Each structure stands twice: as C-alpha cells, then as structure tokens.
Amino acid sequence: MDIAERLAQERRARLAAERLLDLKSRELHAANEKLALHARALTEQIVEQRHAAASARSQAEVLRGQNSRFLSDLERAHTAAVMAERRLWDSINTIRDGFAVFDAQHRLVMANKAYLRPFEGHPEVRPGIVYADLAQLCAHRGVMRIGDEPPDDWAARMCARWDLDPIPPQDTQFSDGSWVRLIDRRSRDGGMVTLAIDITEQMRVVAGIEALQDGFVLFDSQDRVVMCNDRFRTRYPGAEEVTRPGATFEDLIRDGLSRGVYAEAEGREEEWLAERLSWQSMPEIDTEQHFADGRSLRILERRTPDGGRVGLRIDITEQKRREAELEAARAAAEAANRAKSAFLANMSHEIRTPMNGVVGMAELLCDTALTEEQRLFAETIKSSGEALLVIINDILDYSKIEAEKLTLYPEPFDLERVIHEVAMLLQPRARGKGIDILIDYDMFLPTRFIGDPGRLRQVLTNLVGNAVKFTDSGHVLIRIVGIEAEDGLQQLHVTVEDTGIGIAPQHLDHIFGEFNQVEDAANRKFEGTGLGLAITRRLIERMGGAVWVESDPGRGSCFGFRLALPVAEGAPPMPGVPITLRRALIVDDQFINRTILQRQLETAGVETVVCRSGAEALEALAQGSAVDVVLTDHDMPEMDGLALAAAIRAAGHRQPIVLLSSNPAAARAGTGAQYLAATLQKPILRSELFGRLRALSVTEAPAPPPAPVSAPLAGRAMRVLAAEDNRTNQLVFGKMVRDLDIELEFAANGREAVDLWHSFHPDLIFMDISMPEMDGKEAARAIRAAEASSGAHVPIVALTAHAMDGDEAAVLAAGIDRYMTKPLRKSAIVRMIAEMAPPMARQIGATAED
Ligand code: ADP
Numbered sequence: 001m002d003i004a005e006r007l008a009q010e011r012r013a014r015l016a017a018e019r020l021l022d023l024k025s026r027e028l029h030a031a032n033e034k035l036a037l038h039a040r041a042l043t044e045q046i047v048e049q050r051h052a053a054a055s056a057r058s059q060a061e062v063l064r065g066q067n068s069r070f071l072s073d074l075e076r077a078h079t080a081a082v083m084a085e086r087r088l089w090d091s092i093n094t095i096r097d098g099f100a101v102f103d104a105q106h107r108l109v110m111a112n113k114a115y116l117r118p119f120e121g122h123p124e125v126r127p128g129i130v131y132a133d134l135a136q137l138c139a140h141r142g143v144m145r146i147g148d149e150p151p152d153d154w155a156a157r158m159c160a161r162w163d164l165d166p167i168p169p170q171d172t173q174f175s176d177g178s179w180v181r182l183i184d185r186r187s188r189d190g191g192m193v194t195l196a197i198d199i200t201e202q203m204r205v206v207a208g209i210e211a212l213q214d215g216f217v218l219f220d221s222q223d224r225v226v227m228c229n230d231r232f233r234t235r236y237p238g239a240e241e242v243t244r245p246g247a248t249f250e251d252l253i254r255d256g257l258s259r260g261v262y263a264e265a266e267g268r269e270e271e272w273l274a275e276r277l278s279w280q281s282m283p284e285i286d287t288e289q290h291f292a293d294g295r296s297l298r299i300l301e302r303r304t305p306d307g308g309r310v311g312l313r314i315d316i317t318e319q320k321r322r323e324a325e326l327e328a329a330r331a332a333a334e335a336a337n338r339a340k341s342a343f344l345a346n347m348s349h350e351i352r353t354p355m356n357g358v359v360g361m362a363e364l365l366c367d368t369a370l371t372e373e374q375r376l377f378a379e380t381i382k383s384s385g386e387a388l389l390v391i392i393n394d395i396l397d398y399s400k401i402e403a404e405k406l407t408l409y410p411e412p413f414d415l416e417r418v419i420h421e422v423a424m425l426l427q428p429r430a431r432g433k434g435i436d437i438l439i440d441y442d443m444f445l446p447t448r449f450i451g452d453p454g455r456l457r458q459v460l461t462n463l464v465g466n467a468v469k470f471t472d473s474g475h476v477l478i479r480i481v482g483i484e485a486e487d488g489l490q491q492l493h494v495t496v497e498d499t500g501i502g503i504a505p506q507h508l509d510h511i512f513g514e515f516n517q518v519e520d521a522a523n524r525k526f527e528g529t530g531l532g533l534a535i536t537r538r539l540i541e542r543m544g545g546a547v548w549v550e551s552d553p554g555r556g557s558c559f560g561f562r563l564a565l566p567v568a569e570g571a572p573p574m575p576g577v578p579i580t581l582r583r584a585l586i587v588d589d590q591f592i593n594r595t596i597l598q599r600q601l602e603t604a605g606v607e608t609v610v611c612r613s614g615a616e617a618l619e620a621l622a623q624g625s626a627v628d629v630v631l632t633d634h635d636m637p638e639m640d641g642l643a644l645a646a647a648i649r650a651a652g653h654r655q656p657i658v659l660l661s662s663n664p665a666a667a668r669a670g671t672g673a674q675y676l677a678a679t680l681q682k683p684i685l686r687s688e689l690f691g692r693l694r695a696l697s698v699t700e701a702p703a704p705p706p707a708p709v710s711a712p713l714a715g716r717a718m719r720v721l722a723a724e725d726n727r728t729n730q731l732v733f734g735k736m737v738r739d740l741d742i743e744l745e746f747a748a749n750g751r752e753a754v755d756l757w758h759s760f761h762p763d764l765i766f767m768d769i770s771m772p773e774m775d776g777k778e779a780a781r782a783i784r785a786a787e788a789s790s791g792a793h794v795p796i797v798a799l800t801a802h803a804m805d806g807d808e809a810a811v812l813a814a815g816i817d818r819y820m821t822k823p824l825r826k827s828a829i830v831r832m833i834a835e836m837a838p839p840m841a842r843q844i845g846a847t848a849e850d
Contacts, residue, residue: 474499750774
C-alpha cells in the first residue's frame with residue numbers, strides 16, 4: 001500500500017469522521033433544541049397547573065361558603081315547614097267541622113278535635129284505629145242515631161260507601177242530636193280524607209220544613225229542585241222517584257202528565273203543559289190544582305231574590321169537600337127558601353082570592369041602604385080587609401125579593417106626579433091627625449124620568465106612610481132635589497122629613513132589617529109588619545140607589561134615598577099660555593108652605609107678597625099692595641082661608657082668590673066658597689098650580705065647571721065578557737058593573753070564554769088567569785089565533801091574584817093587552833071599561849070615581 005493511498009485513505013477516513021462529527025453535532029443540537037422546547041412546554045404546563053390548582057382552591061372556597069348558607073336555609077325551611085304544619089293543624093283543630101286522614105289501609109292517621117269530639121270517652125278512637133272498627137263503635141256504642149237499622153248493617157253500609165266512586169255524601173246524626181255531612185275523598189296514595197261538616201242548623205231548618213203540613217219546594221233560577229220536603233215529594237203516588245234535587249220543574253210536570261194525575265189536563269196535555277210552564281214567568285202564583293184521584297192542592301209560589309222560586313202545596317181536598325158540602329147545603333137552603341117564597345106567593349094568591357070577595361062585597365054593601373050600625377060594620381069589614389091586603393102585599397113583595405123574582409119595569413113617568421099621588425093617597429090619614437103633607441120639588445129639576453113608577457110609588461108610600469104614622473103633630477115634608485150626574489142622568493135625592501116621635505140612634509140600623517120595629521112603649525101602639533123599610537131598602541138598592549135615615553128622638557126623623565135616573569126624552573112641554581099675573585099674595589101660617597110657594601111662583605116669573613095670617617093679608621091689601629091673585633091656605637088659626645076670602649071681598653078687593661086646601665070638598669061646602677076662583681088640593685102639584693094661574697091669566701075668572709061626564713049617545717050597548725071561575729068573584733064583578741049600561745056575559749072557564757067570543761062578539765074581555773080546563777093564557781092565545789085571519793083585535797084584560805113577577809111577562813106574551821091585580825076595585829074596573837069602550841057603543845053611563 002502506497003502512502004498516497006494510505007494518505008487518501010486517511011483523508012477519506014478523516015473526511016468521513018468530520019462529516020460524522022458534523023452530523024452528530026447537528027443531531028445533538030437538534031436534540032438540545034427539542035429538549036429546550038420540551039422543557040419550556042413542561043414549565044408552561046406546570047404554571048398552568050399551578051393556576052388551575054389556585055382557581056380550584058378558590059372555587060372550593062366559594063362552594064364551601066355556599067354550602068354552609070344552603071345548610072342554614074334548609075334548617076330555616078324545615079323550621080318554617082314544621083311551624084306551618086303546626087299552624088295548619090291548629091287551624092284545622094279550631095274549625096267546627098271534623099277533618100280526618102286515613103291511610104291506604106283505612107287506618108286513622110290523624111283527625112282534628114271536631115272529628116274526635118263525639119268520641120270523647122272512647123279512648124280507642126285515636127290514630128291507628130281502622131275505619132271499619134270506628135263504624136262498628138259508632139253503631140254499637142250509641143255514638144250515632146241509627147234509627148231502626150241493625151247496627152251491623154249500618155256499619156257495613158258506612159264501610160261499603162268507601163268502595164263507591166265517587167263516594168256520595170252521607171248525612172248522619174250523633175246521639176246528641178247534632179248532624180254532620182260526611183264528605184270523603186280518596187287521596188293519591190289510596191288513603192282517605194274525610195270532612196264531617198256540621199249541618200245541625202241546616203237540618204233544623206230542614207226538619208222545620210219537613211214538619212210543615214204542606215208540601216214545600218225550592219227551585220233555583222234554572223227551575224231545578226234545590227230542596228223539597230216529603231210532603232211535596234209524595235204529593236201524588238210515584239212522584240217520589242223523580243222529585244229529587246236537580247230535577248227540573250218540567251220533569252216533574254211531565255212525569256205527572258205521563259201518569260195522568262192532572263184532572264184538568266186530560267186530553268190536552270201539551271197545551272196544558274205549555275200553559276202551566278208559562279206561569280213560571282209570573283212573580284206570584286196562587287191557584288188550585290185538581291188531581292184525577294179527587295184531591296185538590298192549592299199552589300202558592302213566589303220569586304226568590306236570586307231568581308229561583310219557593311213554593312207551597314197545600315192540600316185543600318178536605319176544604320173543597322167542605323165547601324162542596326156547604327155549597328150543597330146553601331143550594332138546599334136556597335131551594336127551601338125559594339119553596340118558602342113560592343109558598344108565600346101561593347098563599348097570598350089563595351088569600352087574595354077570597355079577600356076579593358070580602359072587600360068587594362063589603363064595598364058593595366056600603367053602597368046599599370044601611371043603618372048607621374050596619375054601615376059601621378060594613379066599613380070595618382072593608383077597611384080591615386084592605387089592611388090585611390096591605391100586609392099580604394108586603395109579604396108577597398118581600399118573598400118576591402127574597403126569591404130574586406122581583407123585576408123592575410122601567411118606563412117614562414112623571415116623578416112629581418107620582419109623589420103628588422102618594423101624598424094625596426095619604427092625605428086623608430094626615431088630615432085626620434091634623435098634620436100637613438108638604439112637597440118641595442126642586443124647581444129646576446125635570447119631572448119626567450125613566451124608572452119603575454110602581455115601585456117608586458111603593459117606596460114613597462112606605463116612607464111617607466111611616467112619617468104620617470109616627471107623627472102626631474106638625475108636618476111631613478117630601479123634598480126632591482137633583483143634580484145632573486152625567487148627560488141625561490139625574491142624581492135624585494128624595495127625603496121624607498117628619499116632626500114625629502123619632503128613632504133612638506141605637507135603632508137606626510135595626511129598623512131596615514126584616515120584621516124589625518123599634519120595640520118600646522111609644523112604638524107598640526103603632527101597627528105594622530116591620531117589613532116596609534126592609535122592602536124599601538131592597539127596592540132602592542135594586543134600582544142602584546141607597547137609603548139612609550137620620551133622626552132626633554122626640555123631634556122627628558128624616559128618611560132619604562139617592563137614586564140616579566135617566567131623564568125621559570120628549571117630556572111634554574109646559575102648556576103654552578104664559579102666566580100674565582105679575583104679583584101674587586101668599587097667605588099661609590106655615591113657614592115651609594110659604595117658602596115653597598114663594599119659590600115656585602118666583603121661578604115662574606111671578607112676584608110675591610108673603611103674609612103669615614089673614615089679618616096680615618088684609619093689612620097688605622089695605623095698604624094698596626098691587627097683587628093680581630091671592631093664594632091662601634085653608635086651615636089657619638084665627639082666620640081660615642074661607643073667612644079671609646069673605647073678608648077680602650067685604651073690603652072691596654076684586655082679585656081672584658085661590659084656596660089651597662087639604663080638604664077641598666069641605667072647603668067647597670063652607671061659607672065663603674062662593675068667593676073662590678079655584679080650590680086646589682094640597683099638596684099642590686106644580687103643574688096644577690101653574691095651569692090654574694094660566695087659566696086665571698086668560699079669563700081672570702073662575703074656571704068653568706068640569707064637563708058633564710056622560711052624554712046620551714046613540715048606538716048599541718058595549719059588550720063585556722068576564723071569564724071567571726069563582727062564583728063569588730062573578731057575583732062581585734057583576735055587582736061592581738051593575739050601574740053601567742053594558743051587556744055582560746060570564747064564562748066559567750077558558751073554553752067557555754073562547755066559545756062566547758065566537759057567539760057573543762064581546763068588545764072587551766076580562767080574563768081570569770087561573771081557571772080550570774083552559775086557563776086564561778091559553779084562552780087568550782086561542783082567541784088571538786082565531787083573530788089572525790080577520791085582523792080583528794078584541795082587548796083582553798087579565799085579572800089575576802097571582803102577582804109574582806114574570807107572570808106579567810107570560811101573561812102579556814099570551815096576547816093579553818092589559819093586566820089587573822085582584823082584589824078588583826070598582827073604580828078601576830069602571831075606568832078600564834070606559835077606556836076600552838068602542839066608539840060605536842053607547843056611553844057606558846057611570847063615572848070612574850074612586
Ligand atoms: P112597620 O112600619 O110596618 O112597622 P117599617 O119597616 O116600615 O115597618 O118600619 C120599621 C120600624 O121603623 C117601625 O116600626 C118604626 O119603629 C120605625 N120607623 C119607621 N119610620 C119611622 C118614622 N118616620 N118615625 C119613627 N119611627 C119610624
């Protein structure tokens with residue numbers, strides 16, 4: 001080996017070594033760097049970890065703080081919870097209602113004092129007791145009032161309730177009488193929470209409502225039953241089922257309808273239901289309901305403030321039965337009363353018929369030549385008979401009113417004339433006692449009205465008759481005033497005032513009763529039935545008026561009545577000739593008379609000079625009082641009217657003198673009568689007075705004497721047929737008309753009357769109504785039927801003792817023209833014949849004077 005080579009080799013080896021060294025040093029450097037990086041990373045990590053540890057430490061600090069706060073909060077919360085629970089229990093213990101909690105095994109967990117109170121003295125009732133044992137204890141140990149139910153059954157029933165879902169409330173009563181309503185609710189853990197609500201007060205109200213005799217029901221505003229008592233529930237059988245709280249009123253009604261319990265709904269159920277439901281809107285219902293089983297209920301309902309209704313159902317079955325009985329009794333009594341009235345009417349008919357004979361014959365007897373004694377007897381028979389007839393008439397009238405058979409027959413009439421006639425009728429009796437009857441008819445009052453003149457006459461006759469009867473001296477004044485109530489209707493006030501014995505205040509009401517009289521020594525001497533005022537009152541009331549009385553015992557009475565009557569149209573105007581007398585001298589010792597006369601004359605435009613006595617009148621005339629007529633009363637003390645007339649003429653005065661007298665016949669026969677221009681009957685009828693004054697205005701001379709009543713006349717005698725079955729009455733009738741120039745035939749019954757109508761051709765038929773075979777009405781009908789073809793019409797006048805109302809209508813319906821009630825008066829018969837006389841007949845020849 002060469003050196004070069006070895007050198008080369010050595011260089012190469014050195015170069016290689018150098019390169020390796022370089023490599024190794026680079027590698028070391030790299031490793032160093034890496035190490036340095038790693039060391040730095042490590043350091044950083046350590047720093048970081050140190051930081052983390054520090055923050056963990058501070059977090060732990062915070063947590064520790066929080067923890068300790070939480071623990072103290074927890075402690076406080078626990079305390080609060082314990083307190084709350086205690087407070088809750090305290091509250092639960094203070095309430096009146098019981099509260100208890102049972103666990104899933106139905107063991108009592110806890111109960112408040114109210115729950116446990118009934119179990120005082122039963123230490124076993126405490127937390128832990130099983131509900132079933134509690135129920136047993138309640139049933140067997142007298143804690144509860146369980147009625148007749150066996151204790152085991154009761155306890156079993158109470159336990160079984162807890163298996164129901166939901167558990168219905170149960171009302172139970174403790175042995176001390178208090179009540180609770182048990183309300184049980186299952187808890188989520190299978191336990192039971194029980195409330196025992198004290199309902200003692202409520203049960204008291206319920207017990208009160210149950211104790212009611214009547215059905216009670218309370219509905220809410222939706223018409224649902226809130227509560228009702230047993231009586232309501234059982235108001236009809238089967239209704240108990242539907243009648244429970246919650247049922248609507250309509251449910252109840254429909255249920256009843258489905259059973260057909262409502263008698264009045266039969267056949268129109270839906271309509272009835274609608275009607276019944278419509279009542280619900282009314283604030284009050286008070287009605288009666290009748291059930292198909294015969295029971296009746298009174299239904300009373302009122303709205304309650306909350307929009308509901310409270311109602312009562314009162315069983316009025318018994319009351320209805322009694323009412324029906326009373327009604328039947330009343331009907332029977334009324335029937336008996338009607339029978340009595342009919343009996344009275346028949347009796348009075350029966351009595352009137354023979355009375356007709358008695359009075360009629362007595363009247364005829366008086367017309368014959370009699371000794372004084374015989375005349376006294378005959379007149380007594382006549383007046384007693386007439387008095388008896390008045391009584392019979394009263395009884396008949398009263399029975400008519402009682403039987404409600406009294407009918408009024410209104411027609412146009414002259415009231416003033418009616419009053420005048422009544423006064424005239426009673427004039428003789430008044431004159432006999434020396435008392436005056438005065439009429440003061442309101443000057444401005446019309447005289448014609450529409451009313452029943454017959455009944456008004458009866459009322460006035462009774463009042464004026466009483467006034468005359470109970471007055472011994474002084475006067476009876478009839479005063480009539482009126483005010484226009486409305487168009488065409490006058491409110492009349494009629495008073496009858498007397499100066500008689502008067503009536504004590506305690507008797508004033510009593511006298512209007514039936515058969516009532518003032519019974520005392522002063523009164524006993526007066527006869528009468530005591531029916532007059534009772535009839536008067538009833539009649540006036542039937543006419544729509546009222547009667548009253550005022551009295552001053554010992555000084556007089558004033559009876560009055562008020563009546564509204566329509567004014568009759570077409571009243572005849574006062575006769576045309578005016579009164580031209582300007583001044584009249586009135587002479588009367590009585591103040592009332594003077595005043596009435598004065599007023600009457602002054603309203604007619606005549607001036608008056610008024611004197612109290614004849615002497616005063618003569619004095620006035622002597623002093624030159626220019627008067628055109630002298631009106632003087634007849635009966636005056638010292639100088640009477642006739643003496644005055646003579647004195648006036650003696651003094652040379654020529655004025656016509658008119659005498660006003662209650663006894664014109666005596667006046668005309670007295671000395672001095674020749675000086676009179678006229679004598680007027682007192683009381684004076686206004687129209688008569690004015691008529692007389694008018695006549696004096698025209699002629700200034702006494703009125704001409706009345707025309708003769710009969711004048712001979714050619715022609716045949718009037719033919720009169722009298723159908724009358726009663727022999728006595730035939731006799732009476734015959735005698736009554738014997739002075740008349742007529743041809744008279746009698747028929748003994750209706751059939752004979754019809755036959756005689758054919759053969760005798762009467763101008764007038766008097767027809768008795770009740771006759772055998774064919775009665776008067778039938779006969780009249782037969783005659784009218786037979787006349788129908790010829791167009792003839794014979795006047796038929798019914799004669800009847802039957803004066804029940806309704807008869808008149810029936811009689812007139814049979815074609816009868818007029819109607820006369822028995823007993824017959826000669827004057828009335830004669831007047832009727834005169835009126836009905838045909839023109840071609842001879843004058844009948846007698847006057848129709850009473
Ligand atoms: P009568 O007159 O038939 O007894 P009334 O019914 O007419 O029956 O009268 C009843 C009673 O009233 C009379 O009995 C009498 O006691 C009393 N009375 C009626 N009117 C008067 C009167 N004007 N004055 C005094 N008493 C009278």
